[in-house]
């Protein structure tokens with residue numbers, strides 16, 4: 001188990017290190033900026049919390065949305081990719097230099113979501129945007145989120161899902177199976193990273209099935225809210 005996690009640490013961290021420089025541009029460009037709306041909607045589903053853990057913070061887009069909406073006083077970001085976090089740090093600093101009223105503190109910690117370097121009940125809220133499908137053991141990641149959350153806190157997760165409408169499914173499959181790997185390969189000069197992302201989306205659970213994983217991890221009142229024809233979904237759950 002531990003050696004599997006160490007391999008994953010290397011594999012996933014290195015994969016995202018390689019594409020970090022092109023990650024934001026491809027995300028926003030290929031989604032026509034709809035991904036920004038999805039993160040905004042996710043943050044709307046969160047209650048205000050003083051200290052939030054943003055699991056798989058990456059380049060900090062979700063954290064930045066939280067800061068802009070005043071949803072957190074302090075954010076700790078956890079990730080396996082130093083390069084993704086380096087870009088996130090620059091973006092947070094840029095935001096802070098534009099808006100001096102922004103007092104929220106953000107720290108970036110290198111670590112694995114499935115073995116978090118935090119004490120039990122350390123955070124008032126936990127978030128994770130497009131990170132869960134990369135975990136080799138989803139249940140271990142969700143249990144860790146539960147462990148580090150304080151009683152009464154909410155977990156808020158954003159992840160891709162599979163649309164019900166057949167036409168939207170067709171476009172979705174085309175995008176993830178062909179367009180994203182093709183454009184990703186050209187822009188990032190990486191042959192494998194975007195094909196991996198395609199596979200990680202296709203083989204991941206969504207909707208009721210994901211809610212069941214949240215319930216199994218201990219969360220109460222687990223719910224989901226599909227966005228944009230169910231292309232992506234926000235999940236929430238409470239630790240009682």
Ligand SMILES: C[S@@+](CC[C@H](N)C(=O)[O-])C[C@H]1O[C@@H](n2cnc3c(N)ncnc32)[C@H](O)[C@@H]1O
Pocket residue numbers: 012013016055056057058059060061062078079080081084111112113114128129130131134135136
């Ligand atoms: C698709 S990016 C999402 C980044 C960001 N949350 C966003 O919304 O754009 C996935 C991120 O999850 C991180 N990640 C994947 N598996 C992880 C794990 N087991 N522990 C910590 N971070 C992980 C990757 O390094 C990457 O930065």
